[in-house]
Amino acid sequence: GAGVSQSPRYKVAKRGQDVALRCDPISGHVSLFWYQQALGQGPEFLTYFQNEAQLDKSGLPSDRFFAERPEGSVSTLKIQRTQQEDSAVYLCASSLASRQPQHFGDGTRLSIL
Amino acid sequence: GQNIDQPTEMTATEGAIVQINCTYQTSGFNGLFWYQQHAGEAPTFLSYNVLDGLEEKGRFSSFLSRSKGYSYLLLKELQMKDSASYLCASGGGADGLTFGKGTHLIIQP
Numbered sequence: 001g002a003g004v005s006q007s008p009r010y011k012v013a014k015r016g017q018d019v020a021l022r023c024d025p026i027s028g029h030v031s032l033f034w035y036q037q038a039l040g041q042g043p044e045f046l047t048y049f050q051n052e053a054q055l056d057k058s059g060l061p062s063d064r065f066f067a068e069r070p071e072g073s074v075s076t077l078k079i080q081r082t083q084q085e086d087s088a089v090y091l092c093a094s095s096l097a098s099r100q101p102q103h104f105g106d107g108t109r110l111s112i113l
Numbered sequence: 114g115q116n117i118d119q120p121t122e123m124t125a126t127e128g129a130i131v132q133i134n135c136t137y138q139t140s141g142f143n144g145l146f147w148y149q150q151h152a153g154e155a156p157t158f159l160s161y162n163v164l165d166g167l168e169e170k171g172r173f174s175s176f177l178s179r180s181k182g183y184s185y186l187l188l189k190e191l192q193m194k195d196s197a198s199y200l201c202a203s204g205g206g207a208d209g210l211t212f213g214k215g216t217h218l219i220i221q222p
Contacts, residue, residue: 033209042200042212043156056209098208099143104155
């Protein structure tokens, strides 16, 4: 597709369940980013990939959060043993190269009950 | 560390001009970005400044002063569809962006 695609668009899970969020970046984009956005706030950086290499994961809130991009294209953000405070919109962005403008997907709205 | 400040909310009139200010403090600097975000939608890229001065792009312009840690987004000939949140973001030493909390712009007829 022409833009960044994320799925699912909405996800509801019970506390304690594991979830997996998918991101399809724009074709040919080397850099991929994950952000977390709480209601009424700006996005907060979680992690960054350059091709398949995870170069920065300093923003991941805990070791329950794990991201991968094994073939340098599609990326998955996994959250284990979800907690209510994980409820947020998770945004994926990609860019042609590092420090170029990032293009965002519509996000996955995660609700933990 | 990095800190981005911008007003929480602004109101303007259709057809008028509005300026949204942003101040930043970052360790390392790789440019200042502005994004527009409508409720429930993805942020969309508006502008990027890495050098001091004004960048004009149609109805939108963005200004940067690195020595003052200051930027603004100027929107001219406001339209109702410009009602959205406007996010200021700094590209710091790392490659992820640091965003402000966003300015919610309300356009009144």
